[in-house]
Amino acid sequence: MGKNNIIYLFCFFIILFIANSAIASTTITPQMICFQNLSILQSVINKYNKEHINKIENLDAHSMNLLIEDKYLDKEPFTTHYRCRYLGKGLDKDGVVYCEFHGSLDGSKLPSPEYFIEEKEKENKERSVYLWAVLIIAVILFGIFNPRFFKNNKSEQ
Numbered sequence: 001m002g003k004n005n006i007i008y009l010f011c012f013f014i015i016l017f018i019a020n021s022a023i024a025s026t027t028i029t030p031q032m033i034c035f036q037n038l039s040i041l042q043s044v045i046n047k048y049n050k051e052h053i054n055k056i057e058n059l060d061a062h063s064m065n066l067l068i069e070d071k072y073l074d075k076e077p078f079t080t081h082y083r084c085r086y087l088g089k090g091l092d093k094d095g096v097v098y099c100e101f102h103g104s105l106d107g108s109k110l111p112s113p114e115y116f117i118e119e120k121e122k123e124n125k126e127r128s129v130y131l132w133a134v135l136i137i138a139v140i141l142f143g144i145f146n147p148r149f150f151k152n153n154k155s156e157q
């Protein structure tokens with residue numbers, strides 16, 4: 001194996017590693033935003049229940065309006081997934097808010113089965129995009145480190 005090929009492989013894996021960690025650290029999923037909303041809703045409802053005699057027991061359209069009217073929330077939480085719907089039961093005791101689609105923060109309420117199907121499809125799509133990117137980077141790097149390989153092929157014809 002030539003010196004160029006070793007440098008080539010080294011660069012290839014470095015770029016792969018950097019790209020992989022960059023993608024992983026910058027990806028914000030709809031579930032992350034959903035869980036952020038859940039934690040805001042939970043703390044706002046806990047605050048409301050501490051300050052009121054008539055506590056919020058269930059999270060629904062009515063109690064959401066109460067929170068907005070009493071200025072605990074500016075508006076209904078913004079969601080990034082059309083299936084997000086915030087619910088909760090027994091919130092005056094130890095119930096937790098959860099999303100019908102994404103589940104609850106503490107894992108006591110699991111995401112809906114459709115969530116897992118959707119995640120799987122998304123993962124497969126991302127993987128094929130990723131593989132194509134890796135292939136293109138490999139070819140470009142190979143061309144940079146082995147310009148003679150392409151030239152020799154042409155001159156032999």
Ligand SMILES: [Zn+2]
Nearest residue numbers: 034084099102
């Ligand atoms: Zn959700």
